[in-house]
Amino acid sequence: MTGEHVIHARDLNVYYGQLHVLKDITVAIPRSKITAIIGPSGCGKSTLLRSFNRLLETMDNVRLAGSVRLGPQDVYAPGVDVTLIRKKMGLLAQRPFPLPMSIYENVAFGPRLHGIRNRRALDRLVEDNLQLTGLWSEVRDRLHTPAVELSIGQQQRLCLARGLAVEPEVILADEPTSALDPQSSRRIEECFRHLKDRYSIVMVTHILRQARRLADYILFLYMGELVEHGPAEQMFNAPRRELTREYVQGVIS
Amino acid sequence: MRWSWRKVEETFFRCLMMAAVVLVMLILLWILLTILVRGVPALDWEMVSRTPRGGFYLGKSGGILNAILGSLFLTLGATLAAFVAGLPVALYLTCFRGDSSRTAAFIRTVLDVLWGIPSIVYGAFGFVLMIWLGLRASLLGGMLAVALLILPIMIRGMDEVIRLVPRELYDSAYALGATKMETAFRVVIRQAAPGILSTVLIALGRGMGDAASVLFTAGYTDALPSSLLEPVATLPLAIFFQLGTPFPEVQERAYASALLLTILILVISGVARWLIRRYARQVVR
Numbered sequence: 090m091t092g093e094h095v096i097h098a099r100d101l102n103v104y105y106g107q108l109h110v111l112k113d114i115t116v117a118i119p120r121s122k123i124t125a126i127i128g129p130s131g132c133g134k135s136t137l138l139r140s141f142n143r144l145l146e147t148m149d150n151v152r153l154a155g156s157v158r159l160g161p162q163d164v165y166a167p168g169v170d171v172t173l174i175r176k177k178m179g180l181l182a183q184r185p186f187p188l189p190m191s192i193y194e195n196v197a198f199g200p201r202l203h204g205i206r207n208r209r210a211l212d213r214l215v216e217d218n219l220q221l222t223g224l225w226s227e228v229r230d231r232l233h234t235p236a237v238e239l240s241i242g243q244q245q246r247l248c249l250a251r252g253l254a255v256e257p258e259v260i261l262a263d264e265p266t267s268a269l270d271p272q273s274s275r276r277i278e279e280c281f282r283h284l285k286d287r288y289s290i291v292m293v294t295h296i297l298r299q300a301r302r303l304a305d306y307i308l309f310l311y312m313g314e315l316v317e318h319g320p321a322e323q324m325f326n327a328p329r330r331e332l333t334r335e336y337v338q339g340v341i342s
Numbered sequence: 343m344r345w346s347w348r349k350v351e352e353t354f355f356r357c358l359m360m361a362a363v364v365l366v367m368l369i370l371l372w373i374l375l376t377i378l379v380r381g382v383p384a385l386d387w388e389m390v391s392r393t394p395r396g397g398f399y400l401g402k403s404g405g406i407l408n409a410i411l412g413s414l415f416l417t418l419g420a421t422l423a424a425f426v427a428g429l430p431v432a433l434y435l436t437c438f439r440g441d442s443s444r445t446a447a448f449i450r451t452v453l454d455v456l457w458g459i460p461s462i463v464y465g466a467f468g469f470v471l472m473i474w475l476g477l478r479a480s481l482l483g484g485m486l487a488v489a490l491l492i493l494p495i496m497i498r499g500m501d502e503v504i505r506l507v508p509r510e511l512y513d514s515a516y517a518l519g520a521t522k523m524e525t526a527f528r529v530v531i532r533q534a535a536p537g538i539l540s541t542v543l544i545a546l547g548r549g550m551g552d553a554a555s556v557l558f559t560a561g562y563t564d565a566l567p568s569s570l571l572e573p574v575a576t577l578p579l580a581i582f583f584q585l586g587t588p589f590p591e592v593q594e595r596a597y598a599s600a601l602l603l604t605i606l607i608l609v610i611s612g613v614a615r616w617l618i619r620r621y622a623r624q625v626v627r
Contacts, residue, residue: 142517144513144516144517147512147513147516148440149440149441149442149443150442172519172520172521173519175516175517175518175519178517179517179518180514180517182510182513182514184510186508186510186511186513186514186626188511188514188515188529188532188626189511189529189532189533189535189624189625189626190532190624191624198515198528199518199519202518202519202520202524203519235624236624237624237625237626238623248514251514251518252517252518255518255519261517
């Protein structure tokens with residue numbers, strides 16, 4: 090499946106009860122690029138991310154209008170299998186949450202859900218995906234120990250590997266380095282750079298320097314509105330809107 | 343050193359806390375000492391290896407193997423039944439209903455009311471149920487009554503520990519394409535396993551120690567449990583009957599029975615604690 094864009098949001102509105110958190114978002118996320126969603130706290134960055142893989146609807150009192158497409162697939166079409174939608178979009182949270190099982194089981198969890206039972210195939214998947222995140226050499230001798238015994242940085246890379254094991258098209262990352270030390274953060278960033286040829290990565294970040302380092306494309310959200318979006322170069326050096334300029338220069342936050 | 347008011351306050355509450363700890367420990371020690379001092383002399387190998395002899399129900403010789411086995415069978419059966427019936431309810435309340443669900447809130451209130459109902463009422467209700475089912479006082483009848491008694495404890499206990507499972511863990515599983523069911527059974531239960539085990543343990547202890555609910559429903563017998571449909575002896579009732587006799591020798595044996603009941607529960611909770619520690623290794627904190 091090709092095409093310049095991987096996710097299309099159209100007239101997306103999200104309400105938490107009476108609160109209007111996302112207002113008329115229309116945007117296309119480029120394929121095989123790193124897209125960063127930036128903006129001050131509470132501007133709706135995470136909400137936008139979670140509206141892509143329909144995680145919003147697991148919360149109470151959330152109402153969503155508008156449409157999201159993943160490639161040709163309407164994510165919110167009635168009758169669509171939500172588990173298949175979510176499987177196509179890996180999620181990386183602010184803090185790593187390994188599943189309460191071994192390292193091996195963590196990576197094999199997704200493939201098992203989707204019907205892979207063959208031990209060989211699973212071994213293969215576990216190794217490949219741990220390789221992809223640079224974790225294999227660190228954990229190959231203790232694959233069957235509890236995942237929570239890993240360091241927090243390793244846990245985050247395990248969560249990434251776990252997400253990759255179900256062969257998603259997109260990786261959604263919600264401030265994936267905010268709980269990590271600088272070294273672990275750098276390793277996650279390295280992973281992203283390696284992975285962006287094969288996956289489209291959408292990350293929420295409140296660290297402008299991280300967005301500068303990594304992102305090819307930037308979405309700037311402010312109070313629930315998509316103020317401006319464009320290639321990183323343009324957004325950082327020649328933003329069209331005054332608000333964007335002030336934010337990327339650190340005048341407002 | 344100046345004695346400021348804050349310092350006095352701090353010291354005062356520290357003393358209160360110490361006093362509370364000491365009080366609790368003293369009560370525990372007192373109970374244990376009482377049953378030890380009174381029970382140990384009457385305790386011998388016969389007590390745990392034989393059924394009662396020389397007298398209807400309680401006997402001056404023989405043992406209370408009938409009640410030990412009866413209590414074990416009855417409580418294990420009841421706990422298993424309550425667990426199997428309770429787990430889906432707890433999962434429904436937590437994984438399938440949101441925090442703001444009114445249905446869930448209503449069910450929780452009902453369970454809390456059920457929790458507060460005295461066990462004799464469960465005994466009486468179990469009796470009615472038995473008649474309706476055409477049962478007589480029996481192991482099955484007792485299991486039924488005790489299962490009903492501990493069901494609310496089981497559900498609410500599991501409900502509380504499952505509610506502690508972090509939201510993000512659900513999200514992690516959903517994001518991998520897990521359904522609610524798969525998330526509940528493969529992730530949430532594992533994460534909550536230590537807490538679920540403690541809950542089962544609490545329910546089991548409550549069930550094993552309860553006399554009132556089995557009074558009409560399980561009956562009492564000198565014989566070893568042989569069938570689900572025959573009456574069965576239980577330790578709390580053994581204690582009750584033994585203490586109720588006018589014979590001091592038999593009364594002494596009540597304390598031995600109490601000691602055995604305590605030891606039984608201690609052993610079970612020891613095993614459970616060991617299991618809990620093993621499960622806790624996997625859990626996300």
